[in-house]
Amino acid sequence: MIRIDHLCKSYPTRNGMKSVLKNVSFSLQRGEKLGILGCNGAGKSTLIRIIGGVENPTSGTITREMSMSWPLAFQGGIVGSLSGNDNLRFICRIYNVDYNTALKSVEEFSELGSYMYEPVKTYSAGMRARLAFAISMTVDFDCYLIDEISAVGDKRFNIKFKERLLNKTDNRSIIMVSHFYGVIKEYCDTAAVLHSGNLTVYDDVKKAIDYYEDCLQTKQIVF
């Protein structure tokens, strides 16, 4: 499981320290699928980067008792100047995965064909997302951190992706952040709303969506 206690994060800006996350706490059991809703600039990506260990929190603790993917996002994790194949090789080495079996499954899952051997910076957003997912699937993490990325795949890919990710027998956890609640409704059992640095967890996705709508409509967003 993953437990997050009293997490705070602030960044230095030109107008002094800006607190992005104020006291965020929640826990996630194995197999649970949590969606985090928040408007632009609410700190969703920051939160997921901290959970993934990319950044250090200003204060608070994170206890990770299952293996976690790197934050799957538009940027990060995959190097633009290397080819898809070289990226796969690199990640296989880091996470100690057999390259040959991984290559087969990535080729099949991502359907990139000969583009696998072109530099990633020449890829479209959708191709990049497909590659990132395909590679992360080969490593077989317990928990996947997903940052908005599923919106870019086409329908065919999304169906395949959902099949893999929501496979009951694997009992995988997901933490997904988005500002778009359609995706959250599709993938997650529980949902939380990140608003002005505070996280409110709801057992019912519908309730979370209502609160999120409320935040969007009535409350003015102040950065």
Place this chain on the structure above:
Amino acid sequence: MQQTFFLKSLKLQKRVLSALIRREIIALTGKRGMGYLLLMLEPFVFVVVLGLALVLRAASFKNVPIIEFCLSGYCIMWACRFHIIKILTVITGNRDLFYHKYVKMIDIMIARSTIQCFTTTLSLFLFFPLVFFGAINCPNNPALIIFSWILVQWYGFSFSIIAGTVVGLYKFGFKIGMILAALHIIMTGGLFMVDWLPTKYAGYALIFPMVHATEMMRDGLFGNIAPTHYSGPYIIYSNIVLTYIGLALCRKLTLRGPVDDSY
């Protein structure tokens, strides 16, 4: 028996470093193919040009063989500068890799520096054809040359970690790095022999560890033809201090995260 925490970490460290070093090799060779071997040409051209220029004034050099003088000075200067310049972009170039939580700041620094150690050592191979064609005499003491080169690489390794972390720590770090690289033109003592300096100033020149290393290499090349002044332990002590500073800065950077985050 269950593996201890330390052994597990060590294995992970080895895996990450080897993956990063392979990535550096791809970055180095991938773009230009074998063209990276042309790196060797730069010191060669410089040595030839400077050598020819100095031959015209050969009368003012008492006893000092000109080509050896240029070669020893320039190799070390070039190695140090190359170490520093190449690490300045290491954070921006590898930012995407920090998404993998096993990859830490120190790992990418070590990987880049290690690769630089190998590429800069290529310039040392200039000695072979030059000796073969009789342009320079066979070195008086090759072991001394190799020893001084190892110390130069150690220096370059630790100084590049300092330069690389400074780029991450400060907004104007890149400029500091460029200045540090430029300063190494004089800080390495490639352009003079300590013996030529007035005794009053020789002490100041010998503050810089790489002046010692250059003198040591020249001792290995010339033997007793020209007097040299250096201290091996001094280089080792200053390298230990520099390595410590580099690692301490790197730790600070790891905890704080690099500035200019465009995440």
